[in-house]
Amino acid sequence: MNNFNHFYDSEERREVLSIIVVNKDSVLSRIVDLFSARGYNIDSLTVAPIPNSEYSRITIITIGIARTIDQIVKQLNKLIPVLKVIEHRDVIEKDTVLIKIPLDQSLSDVDVLARAYNGAIQNVTDEAIVISATDDPKRILNFIKVIEKYKPIEIVRSGVVAMER
């Protein structure tokens, strides 16, 4: 009678969480500790203060079955400095990537490619150029794949920020 198979045995899903916290009492390490102590995944984590307030927003991308996601949200809410946890449903996600490419590569298409992913060339030196792009995380992954043929020296991703539509 107590049949909640969709809860116990669901497919793993990707969840975007916004956690609004008070900037006090080492709140970030509390959140990271919670994930490691209870064995939850963190796929991406970003944090920045919310303008004109005492709060910060932490955006976490995690992966888990329904029951795990349910626990993550509840355990986060239980932390004293956490004001609220938002489980995003219809969300705009943005990820930024910085990529350094050596100048000895053929660079004719780089500018065009970057533009296709809402990006641009940011800096050019004698040895390398740095391009950036900001886009949906899936497209950023795609962009990184495409750019691999230019043998990038370094790739830096920002992690995901998200906002409900």
Place this chain on the structure above:
Amino acid sequence: MKNETETIEKQLTGSQIVIEALHRENTEVVFGYPGGAIMNVYDEIYKQNYFQHILVKHEQAAVHAADAYARSSGKVGVAIVTSGPGFTNAVTGLATAYTDSIPMVVISGQVPTAVIGTDAFQEIDAVGISRSCTKHNFLVNDVKDLTRVLKIAFHIARTGRPGPVHIDLPKDVSIELANFNYEQEFDLPTYKPTTKGNVRQIKAALQKISQSKRPVLYVGGGAVLSNCYEDIRAFAHQTKIPVVETLMARGIMKSDDELLFGMLGMHGEYAANMAMSETDMIICLGARFDDRVTGRLDVFAKKAQVVHVDIDPASIAKIIKPNYPIVGDLAIVMKQILEHTKDFEFNDYSSWNKTLLKYRKQHPLAYLEDSDRLKPQWVIQRTGELLGDKALISTDVGQHQMWAAQFYPFNYPRQWMTSGGLGTMGVGLPYAMGMKRANPDKIAVNFTGDGSIMMNIQEIITCTQYNLPHINIILNNNYLGMVRQWQTRFYEDRLAETTLDIQADFTMLSQSMGGVGYKVHTKEEFDAALKDAVESNKVAMIEVIIERREEVLPMVPNGHALDEMLLLETKGDK
């Protein structure tokens, strides 16, 4: 000029703020141990007359004693320790209280803020360590923040799902000056525990309960913490729904209540585990479906609907997803339940109760008198007969703990102090200390084993010094008995490091620290020793030589379903 003087007069040092705050929180006793980083606070403890300080012999015992003080009184327990090793010794105490949701405030000294992070003498990242075993913790960097931290710490400790709060106080902060005003309100917008249950959900649950055929009330430690046993008894008796208790909930029902079918779980009573296996409606009141309660989870309560009342939303659907989740303070929710109980016509559960009574008769909690030596269960039962409600009971962890939970006649909540969640050996003696301090009119009894008792044995002398008499009943089988039982059952009797052949002379040990001691082999000797121990009004050690190979039964082996119990084999069994 005059105004300026007034302002100056109101200023207190950080240490004075601690003392004044403890006083305003009605603290009457602090358990602790001084040291370099906390000396300023101890200097103020010396000067004050608000509360007693009990100097333990080891910081772990200070926190356990404060924990038992809280368990047995319902108030917030307080302990103070120094930095570094003082704090790390306290960690087991914090973790024990955290796992059982016990309200406590533990204050530790810390090296001065200027040297934090330099690996200074007796420096350790205390808040980093305590983060995962406290409800919340604070490192106070500014004396101006200290009053807020103290007031919020007590508030957090005692509200919502209670728990220990740790405050780390650097030495310089404890001598700096700040204004003190404890009446000030401090806003805490991120912490607002839900206390009232959702009425529509409660009614829907009652409707479903009333139509169920085999409901059972599964009552946990939350019922003790929220002080609502009278309402639970009333609800059970109005509806005639049978009750099972967790280890933490012993005493919620009177031991002889006809609706109580005992403790459930790994060492639960046969009837209680059968009730949970056959029920079609589990009403969980302040329990959390611990693995020691559910047994094999994928077959647990498959036939049952579940109503789960808990103040901690994270406890709900953590293990078992309920059909009717109700978040709220059990004390308030029980009032709401009782208010609406009369609106529903409950089924007649007399045949269900009869079934459970039949199970109880088939396999009652029992033991055999088949040894020359005393049986531990007899010792506990006999203590119950002789002391009954006059005694508060603490235990350590192991076989003796389970026998005590099974065989002592608990009749009211907070009569029973045990480390349920963490299973900390060594709590028994400091628990006896803390519960005696909170309840001077009761007889404090610690059931312990020959393994556990040695883990905080040094505190006998503390109890002598502060006149906190209690009786340690050591059920001595020269084994770490619970591990030995598993080794026998599941490791082909290879007794790896569980035999305790060389032991202290417990009588002399007790006497050397101002107590009395008895070594007991027979029933007559036990009766005489217990009587003498009570009358001595000293710390007593009654060492009872028990049957070495006695087992805790029933037993649900790890990974088995709740109804797959190993049971006592009697000679007449078919």
